[in-house]
Amino acid sequence: MQVFNAFLKVMRSKMSSGIIYIVIFLVIAVIMTNSAKTDATKVFEGRKIGVVVYDDDNTEESRALKEYIGKRQDLKELERDADLIKDTIYMNWNAEIHYVMAIKKGYAEKLRSGDYNDLFENYHMHDSYENVMMEQLLTEYLNTVGAYQAGGIALSEAISRTESVLSAETEVTIRNYDENAADHDMSPLFDDYFRYLPYILLSVLIEVLCPVLLTMNKKIIRYRTDCSSVRPTSYMLQIILGSALFVVCIWLIFMIAGTAFFGMFRGRAWLTLLNSFLFAMVAVSLSVLIASFHPGELVVNLLAQILGLGMSFLCGIFVPMEWLSESVAAAAKFLPAYWYIQANDLICGKQAFDGHRILVCMLIEAAFAVVFTLASMVIRRYEAGKAAAA
Amino acid sequence: MFLHNLKYELCCSLRVKDLIIWLILFPMFLGTVFKIAFGSIYEKVDSFSAIPAAVVEVQEDPALHQVLDSLTEGEDALLDVQYVSADEADALLRDDKVKGILHADGRLSLSVTDEGFEQTMLRTFAEQYNANRTVITDCAMNDPAAVPAVVESLRAEWKPVTDLPLSDGNPNYMVVYFTNLLAMVAMYGSITGLHITIQNQGNLSKLGARKCCSPTPKSISLCASLLGSMLVQSVCMVIAVSFLHFILKIDFGSRLGMVYLTSVVGGILGLAFGFWIGSIGRFQTGTKTGICFCVSMFCCFCSGLMVGNMKMIIARFAPWFNKINPAALITDSLYYLNIDSDYSRWSGAMITMAVMTVVLILLGFIISRRKKYASL
Numbered sequence: 117m118q119v120f121n122a123f124l125k126v127m128r129s130k131m132s133s134g135i136i137y138i139v140i141f142l143v144i145a146v147i148m149t150n151s152a153k154t155d156a157t158k159v160f161e162g163r164k165i166g167v168v169v170y171d172d173d174n175t176e177e178s179r180a181l182k183e184y185i186g187k188r189q190d191l192k193e194l195e196r197d198a199d200l201i202k203d204t205i206y207m208n209w210n211a212e213i214h215y216v217m218a219i220k221k222g223y224a225e226k227l228r229s230g231d232y233n234d235l236f237e238n239y240h241m242h243d244s245y246e247n248v249m250m251e252q253l254l255t256e257y258l259n260t261v262g263a264y265q266a267g268g269i270a271l272s273e274a275i276s277r278t279e280s281v282l283s284a285e286t287e288v289t290i291r292n293y294d295e296n297a298a299d300h301d302m303s304p305l306f307d308d309y310f311r312y313l314p315y316i317l318l319s320v321l322i323e324v325l326c327p328v329l330l331t332m333n334k335k336i337i338r339y340r341t342d343c344s345s346v347r348p349t350s351y352m353l354q355i356i357l358g359s360a361l362f363v364v365c366i367w368l369i370f371m372i373a374g375t376a377f378f379g380m381f382r383g384r385a386w387l388t389l390l391n392s393f394l395f396a397m398v399a400v401s402l403s404v405l406i407a408s409f410h411p412g413e414l415v416v417n418l419l420a421q422i423l424g425l426g427m428s429f430l431c432g433i434f435v436p437m438e439w440l441s442e443s444v445a446a447a448a449k450f451l452p453a454y455w456y457i458q459a460n461d462l463i464c465g466k467q468a469f470d471g472h473r474i475l476v477c478m479l480i481e482a483a484f485a486v487v488f489t490l491a492s493m494v495i496r497r498y499e500a501g502k503a504a505a506a
Numbered sequence: 507m508f509l510h511n512l513k514y515e516l517c518c519s520l521r522v523k524d525l526i527i528w529l530i531l532f533p534m535f536l537g538t539v540f541k542i543a544f545g546s547i548y549e550k551v552d553s554f555s556a557i558p559a560a561v562v563e564v565q566e567d568p569a570l571h572q573v574l575d576s577l578t579e580g581e582d583a584l585l586d587v588q589y590v591s592a593d594e595a596d597a598l599l600r601d602d603k604v605k606g607i608l609h610a611d612g613r614l615s616l617s618v619t620d621e622g623f624e625q626t627m628l629r630t631f632a633e634q635y636n637a638n639r640t641v642i643t644d645c646a647m648n649d650p651a652a653v654p655a656v657v658e659s660l661r662a663e664w665k666p667v668t669d670l671p672l673s674d675g676n677p678n679y680m681v682v683y684f685t686n687l688l689a690m691v692a693m694y695g696s697i698t699g700l701h702i703t704i705q706n707q708g709n710l711s712k713l714g715a716r717k718c719c720s721p722t723p724k725s726i727s728l729c730a731s732l733l734g735s736m737l738v739q740s741v742c743m744v745i746a747v748s749f750l751h752f753i754l755k756i757d758f759g760s761r762l763g764m765v766y767l768t769s770v771v772g773g774i775l776g777l778a779f780g781f782w783i784g785s786i787g788r789f790q791t792g793t794k795t796g797i798c799f800c801v802s803m804f805c806c807f808c809s810g811l812m813v814g815n816m817k818m819i820i821a822r823f824a825p826w827f828n829k830i831n832p833a834a835l836i837t838d839s840l841y842y843l844n845i846d847s848d849y850s851r852w853s854g855a856m857i858t859m860a861v862m863t864v865v866l867i868l869l870g871f872i873i874s875r876r877k878k879y880a881s882l
Contacts, residue, residue, distance in 0.1 A: 162626040202672045202845060206679055207818045217667070232664040240669035242677030245623035248554045248584070251667050252627060256634045258666055259659070260641055266659035267645030267652045281640050286632045287615035291599065418527055422535055429543040439547050468600065 119332075119341070119351050123358035126328045134324040138366070141316045142373055145309055165214040165246050168194040168201075173223040180275050181219060181257065187283070188253060189215075205241045214246040228271055232258045256282065306378045307464035310388045313370060314395050314453045315428040320366055321399040322406060322420040325359060329407035330416070359400060367396045387463045387474065391456060394481045398452045401488035408495040427453035432461075452484040507722055508730050515734030525698065529742040533691045534749050537684065541754045544680040556586040557624045560595035560604045564611040573635065585631070608632060613639065675844040676757040679814065684756045685840040686811040689833040691746045692772035693802035695739040699780025700798050702731040703874050704791055707784075711791065718879070728871065732781065736774050743773040759844035768843060768856065772836035775859045776802070778866035779832055785873035802833075809833035835859050 167189045171178050185191065192213050194204060204213050216239040223235050236254060238247065260282060264274035331337070332355060341351060371389060375381065381389055406419055428434045430444060431453035437445055448454040459477035461467045519525060561574065577584045587608075590598065595607040599617065605624040607617040614632040618625040638660050645656045704710045706728050708718035717727055747769050750756040758765045783798050808831055810816045817834055820827055828834045835855050842852040 162629055163621060163623050198672075199846075199851065203818075205672065206677070206841075206845060207682075207815055232662075232666050234668050235666040236668070237670050238667050239672055241672050243554050245554055245627075249623060249627055249630070252584070252630050252634075254666055255664065256630060256637070258664060259634070259662070260637055262662065262664075263638070263641045263656045263659045264645070266655040267641070268649050269645070277641075277644065281637045281644075282633060284633075284636065284640065286613075286629060286636055288629055288632075289615070289617045290621075291617055291619050414523060414527060418532065421532065425536065426539055429539045435543045435547070440543065441546050444542050 117354060119346060119354035120358050123328065123332060123355060124361075126331045127324065127358070127362060130324050130327045130331075134320040134366075137316055137320045137323070138369060141312070141370075145373065145377055163249075164188075164190050165249065166190045166192045166212040167250065168192050168213055168216040170196055170216075170218040172221045173219050175224040177224040177227055177271065177275060178219045180279070181223075184257060184279055184282075185253070189250075201239050202241070205239060214244075215250045217250070227258075227261065230262065230265060232262060306374075306385070306388075307460065307466065309374055309377065310392060310460050310464070311433055311457065312428075313392055314399075314431075314456050315424050315433055316370070317366070317392075317396050317399045318402070318427065318453075319420050319424040321363065321396070321403045322416065322423060325362060325400065325403040326407045326411075326416045326420075327413060329355075329359075329404065330410065330413075333407070333410065359404070363396055363400045367393060384463050384469070388460060391459045391463065391474075391478060391481075394478055394485070395452065395456045397485040398456075398481055398488070401485045401492070402452075405488045405492040405495075408492040408499075427451050430454075432457040452481055455480045455484075508726050511722065511727055511730030512734050515731050516737065519698075519734060519738040525738070525742075528694050528697070529691055529739075530745055533687055533746050536690075537687055537746075537750050537754055537756075540680075540683050540687065541756070544683060547680060556583040557606075557627060558586045558604045559588075559628055560598050560607045561587050561589050562592050562595045562607055562609050563589065564609065567610050567612075570610050570614075570635070577631070584627070673845040674847065675759040678757070681756065681758065681844065682810055682814050682837070682841070684750050684754075685758070685837045686806060686809055686833070687750070688743070688746055688769050688840065689772065689809055689836040690802075690806045690811055691742060692739075692769065692776040692836050693779070693805055693833050695735075695742070695773045695776035696780030696783065696798045696802050697795065698735045698739055699777035699782075699870075700784040700794055702728070702735055702781055703784030703870060704794070706731060707874055708879050709788060710784075724875070725871075728874070732777075732867070735777055739773040739777050740770045743769040758840065761843050764843050764852070765840060768836070768839045768852075771856060771859050771863070772832070772839070775832050775836070775863045775866075778863040778870070781870040782866040782873075785870040805831050805833040809837045829858070830862075832859070832862065835862075 167185055169182050169185055169191065171182055182191070190212075194200065194213060194216065201216050205216060218237040218239075220235060220237060226232070226235060235258070238250075240247070257278060260278040261271075261274045264277050265271060269277065342348075370392070378385075402423070406416065411419065430440070431437075431448045431451050432440070433453060437448070437457070440448075455477040458467075459474050459481070462470055462474045462477070556578070561570075563570075574585065574587050578587055588598070588604070595604070595617075598604045599607055599619060602619075605618065605620075605622070606628040608628065608631075609615045609617065614635045616625075616629055616632050618628070641660070642653060642656055646653050705713045706717055706724065707714040709715075718724070720727075744766060747758075747762075747766055751758060751762060751765075779802075780798055783801070784794055787794075789797070807813075808816055808820055808827065811833075813819075817828055817837070820834075828838070835858055839852055839855040839859070842849075842855060846852065
């Protein structure tokens, strides 16, 4: 087993970048697991946004409105500085404040006179759902107050009745079309964990396995091995054994970590295991194919980045498929990560569970692995033929 | 002698594959991927479009039709409704063709599959509709003669909110990823800066040792290397900005000339950063390169290359760090150029970058000034 031992020795020297990838991925997974909320509520609570209200009117009526907004949304405080407001709204992505408004001076007077135009100022950066939602909320409030006033009810009473009538519950039912959801225990985090796995598998396997195969295939080493007493079949088998051991170890590390984060796999979760194993096979066959072209270490690094990031962005790993354009989605079908994500979505409940579609996705993944392997075998045979002819 | 060294520095730079790959080709690739991935997010996720909903009427409700018609007309339509049977509505919701089903049975109730913005807005609509019916009933009990006025009031269309535009720049926050990409190219310049010190330092490389023996004063050799690298780095920055703006059509705002200037200054800051790191200690080249890459990527991570709002998160816990993080300074300057109408904040960030560049280069010179060794 000298070749096998040499293979492992070379692998140990090339493992550092792979270890960095694995550690970072697992650390992020730990942080996400600890910060995740586990309460899976089935009562519709609606989306609340962070709202800042500057009350320039400072009357009983404006305070009542601010209080009403506070009941429906999350009221936040923010210093009234133009640059700060600008920065806060521009970066509203996942931030706490989405809408900044001012109740203009004279609000109460205009309310009393029945003129509901130009009562508020919205610090506006771009059109968004938050803007429309808040305008809808304010219009709803004013329309109701106005209707009560038109019905001959005094303003203070109209405000009080408005709050009461708008807080009456409207029946909202959340439907779950995933009939077998109870059979498995897959939190959104479980889905995320397996969603990001292809990026890590591609990066680690290409970054580590390619340089090892390249080292083993260096002319100077290969010629020495060829003239040694080790039979070519034995040589190949030892290389395959070493590669398989490495891939299985890497895959097992992620599966064991997955068990540690989310508990023992059960029900449909086993399918994600199979799906990830198939993708590991795709990644390893792709690494072998890349190594067949004898690229330099710099090119290997670049290819690892291009294939890892490229597939992640185009196939729905980093950005959900529904956010991508149709042409990108159509092109993504020619990449194995697309089928992995499709299968993962079907298994984890992002799409309605469909065993037949999952099988098709997995078969396509397997087909990619076979095609990559066959392609690398053809290249090797071609090179061997060329060497013999020379 | 200075020009001779400068010429060879430029010639050498053109032959370094790492430079071409990591400072020119890789940003092009990443920019293209960002464009493909984020190109339509702003329109699809953040920009408002009419909410698709199914309406199932248990009993015909002309008032509801009237209200819905008013909300589905025009460019600013709130809803996009289909009147269908219960089974059809169920199929539409299952296939995510509609965001919710409004059941009209005297009062409105709602069925959804999720708790997003669209679903919350559908709930608000249902609440408003149900509240209107209650208001009319309340007012009819109070004063039946006032009901027409109440109905009229409910139909009135007000414009209570006036928008105060905050900026004339490009409001698409996905631009943040592209400014971060430029910051990454600038920070990768640190590798170029690192090699200047290593290749001029007798105890760090064989080339440095040979240079120490040469009659050229070290200050001239270093200055020529620095200037040559700055020129190459500036060209890389110009290529990156041009590719993003002219090929990928990324809108950095209306002051493109200033964007070029900011990127070039950012690139020189990245180079100075590497020059300073290279001068510290006697670590192996590989170790220093590793440190440089790690620090650069950490700075880029903190400025939002991987997670768009990371800078905002850091601003909450350690605002001082954003003031000294070179990548954050570069992205901030580009952001100010896009969003602000004046140059006050941009000038502040540019002065900070310039001061940091000068300090780092001076420190690099001071630390690596030695040129005589007892033994190498």
